[in-house]
Amino acid sequence: MLPSTSRQIVLASRPSGRPVPDNFRLEEVPVPRAPAGGLLLRVLYLSLDPYMRGRMDAAKSYAAAVEVGHVMVGESVSEVVESNHADYKVGDIVLAHTGWRDYAPSDGTRLRKLDPSLAPLTTGLGVLGMPGFTAWSGLHLIGKPKAGETVVVAAASGPVGSLVGQLAQMVGARAVGIAGGAKKCEYVKDELGFDAVIDHRSSDFADALAAACPRGIDVYFENVGGAIWDAVLPLLNTFARVPVCGLIAQYNGPSGNTAQDRLPRTMREILSKSLTLRGFINYEFADEHYPAFLDAVSKGIADGRIRYREDITDGLENAPAAFMGMLDGKNFGKAIVRVGG
Missing domain, CATH: 3.40.50.720 (NAD(P)-binding Rossmann-like Domain)
Known part of the structure; x- marks a missing residue:
């Protein structure tokens, strides 16, 4: 059974220089429902990446800025908890652009299924992502x-x-x-x-x-x-x-x-x-070259030629501090927040 409320972190204000805690706000909102023909996702792991700092600014860039009051952008490993989509069933694990929150609706596009038997789920946000x-x-x-x-x-x-x-x-x-x-x-x-x-x-x-x-x-x-x-x-x-x-x-x-x-x-x-x-x-190379990347790096991990490290922080509420620390080089490995894993 789904809870009645969900947490999300929004951009409270645009930073001037280094981000500070006041640039973020933790909100509690009703849990959304799966849209018609879509899905409801429960976020398990959230990726923290340097590009997010650019999205906090209003300056023109290769991608749209996060609007003040809107959920911070981010990719996650998520579990399908409701599905009205023929290609996905409850329990499927996917990579999705959910943003910084517990639950997110999806129309079923820009998702990639993950097989938990092939590699740890967090690798989808790091070495295999x-x-x-x-x-x-x-x-x-x-x-x-x-x-x-x-x-x-x-x-x-x-x-x-x-x-x-x-x-x-x-x-x-x-x-x-x-x-x-x-x-x-x-x-x-x-x-x-x-x-x-x-x-x-x-x-x-x-x-x-x-x-x-x-x-x-x-x-x-x-x-x-x-x-x-x-x-x-x-x-x-x-x-x-x-x-x-x-x-x-x-x-x-x-x-x-x-x-x-x-x-x-x-x-x-x-x-x-x-x-x-x-x-x-x-992403400009993804359509043509992503399968070759997955094949090469997966084999490299399997035979021990490729190693990786992850830096996992527990709790969505701690994402801003972990993000600010990452920008200052305090993380040691891929910065990830365990939200519901």
């Missing part, structure tokens, strides 16, 4: 690493960066990770098996990165921007490729060294070294 496909598509379709080349990735302990390095090694490239703090660096080197890892918090970060890349950088998978880009740029080889996935250092607006103008120097290097910088949103 959007972050995993982001890593796979950005690296293979834009970076195109070759055996013997050097691939560098920032945020190397996170859900995207950790897979980028492992995939690079699977094609014979050398993987160099950038992470923050000794614990994350140890994980990247010792558990993930990267060839080298550099702590971006160290005082000699730029010199250490140069020493770890004696033949320069052929592929740089950009997740961060800011000061890390400053250290990477002079090391890029002629014809280097740079998939631009994220700029997390700049999502909260300019502060400190992120306020400087990097464009002239970057453009000069693009011209003089014939660099390729290509921004991308993972």
Whole structure:
């Protein structure tokens, strides 16, 4: 039997710089019902991802902003609890764009069934989901690493960066990770098996990165921007490729060294070294390449060549704090909230 009320977290106000708790509001509302021809979903696990910070702003972007007073956007692993749809039955587990809430109605579109017998359900939000496909598509379709080349990735302990390095090694490239703090660096080197890892918090970060890349950088998978880009740029080889996935250092607006103008120097290097910088949103590749990604990464997990880590927070009410912590790099692995699992 369904409860009478459901919780949801809405955007209470737009942040100025870093999000703060007052930008979010926890509400209690009646549990919705399955629409005609649709479904009612109970959220089990909610994904927290850096792109959500951009959706909190009103600025024009590749996707619509969350309106003030509306439910925060987000993908989830959910259970079908009511169904008026021929393709889904009660008890099915699906990936869905429900937002930050306990229960969500669905018209049955943009869902993907998950088989709990094949992999833990949470992998659908991480290594076998959007972050995993982001890593796979950005690296293979834009970076195109070759055996013997050097691939560098920032945020190397996170859900995207950790897979980028492992995939690079699977094609014979050398993987160099950038992470923050000794614990994350140890994980990247010792558990993930990267060839080298550099702590971006160290005082000699730029010199250490140069020493770890004696033949320069052929592929740089950009997740961060800011000061890390400053250290990477002079090391890029002629014809280097740079998939631009994220700029997390700049999502909260300019502060400190992120306020400087990097464009002239970057453009000069693009011209003089014939660099390729290509921004991308993972879904532009999904229709054609998602099955190949699932096949390759699933096999890599099964045979032990691919490892992953998850950082799970309990309770929908704790999603804002977990999200703000993720933006500050406090998570260790894919950030997930256990809502009803």
